[in-house]
Amino acid sequence: MAIFEVFDKPDLVENYNKKIHNFYMAKSDLKKLGKNIKFLRKSKNLSQEKLAELISRSRNYVGMIERAEVNTPVDTLFDIAKALHSDIKELFS
Numbered sequence: 001m002a003i004f005e006v007f008d009k010p011d012l013v014e015n016y017n018k019k020i021h022n023f024y025m026a027k028s029d030l031k032k033l034g035k036n037i038k039f040l041r042k043s044k045n046l047s048q049e050k051l052a053e054l055i056s057r058s059r060n061y062v063g064m065i066e067r068a069e070v071n072t073p074v075d076t077l078f079d080i081a082k083a084l085h086s087d088i089k090e091l092f093s
Contacts, residue, residue, distance in 0.1 A: 029092075030068035036091050038066040040084045054083035 025033070041051050041062075048062040055062075055076065064070040065080075072080075081088040 025071065027068060030071065033072070033091055034066040034068045036093065037080060037084075040086055040090065041066075044084055046084075051080070051083055055079040 041048070046054075047059075048066070049059045052059040052062045056079075057076070061070070065072050065076075077091060078088060081091055084090075
């Protein structure tokens with residue numbers, strides 16, 4: 001089951017969020033995720049610094065996510081989606 005399919009099932013999302021801190025994605029998926037986060041962030045007129053503040057992470061870390069240099073924990077993905085007022089599935093589409 002792909003991770004974005006899990007987000008359609010709230011009970012599984014709860015399990016993923018609690019039990020799996022990290023899941024490992026292919027580099028191509030990380031690049032797509034980073035590109036989508038950057039697009040959504042810019043469409044909301046947010047700087048990396050402001051997004052970082054909203055998710056309690058560093059600006060450098062947000063940049064690393066957007067450049068696909070780090071595998072992002074599931075809870076951080078939920079924080080990013082919330083900060084961007086987006087559904088988490090939008091991060092993967």
